[in-house]
Amino acid sequence: MGHIEIIKQTGVAAVIRGATVDNIALIGEALSKGGVKVLEITVETPGACAAIEKASLELNDVLVGAGTVLDPETARTAIMSGAKFIFSPTINSKTIEMAKRYGVVSIPGALTPTEILSAYENGADLVKVFPANVFGPSYIKDIHGPLPQIPLITTGGISVANVGEYIKAGASGVGVGSSLVNTKKELSEQYLSEITETASAFIKAVQDARKK
Secondary structure, three states: OOHHHHHHHHOEEEEEOOOOOOOHHHHHHHHHHOOOOEEEEEOOOOOHHHHHHHHHHHOOOOEEEEEOOOOHHHHHHHHHOOOOEEEOOOOOHHHHHHHHHOOOEEEOEEOOHHHHHHHHHOOOOOEEEOOHHHOOHHHHHHHHOOOOOOOEEEEOOOOOOOHHHHHHOOOOEEEEOOOOOOOOOOOOHHHHHHHHHHHHHHHHHHHHHHHO
16 A cells, blocks of 8 residues: 555544654554554654654554655655655645655645645645634535545644544545644653544544545
8 A cells, every 4th residue: 555545544644743762652652553553743843853763663554754844955854764755834846846756745735725726736645734723624625626636634723523524524634733642741651541542533533434
């Protein structure tokens, strides 16, 4: 199965802010136990690429990528560290080009129909609708009216309570941040168990929504 298909099939990408080489394996294992096997490590955190490298080497059943990538130089560094996909909050054609050059999945961020189409025309494999909570699930359905060919991933304000609505509205998947993993909390056995339980709840909600 290709990386794009894995992202779509899983339906949930965990957005990890504050990842380090010390915590990423524990977080990744906890997420994987709950069925979330797509891990986006955001690169604004110092040492993020080292965390990407560690996760890529140690988490064999998890697809690891980089997030908050703003330029092609950062994209290349992340890819050389093992990132298999590049998430961005905005559209940068050179960043998309860099991802495609190395055969990794490109997922730039956009909000308006013009931006979403521009991202797709520039080579995006999927487009991240961000911040999705500004308009809600109905916006995804409205976008897919004139642009049904563009696979969308929604990020921003996604919770277990509303994830199903985004999937039913047509989202191929979602990106979930602090409502799934909060790296500011102590990674005790109890919290790691909570991460697994929350991950499982997200996956179940996505699967249930896809059946309807």
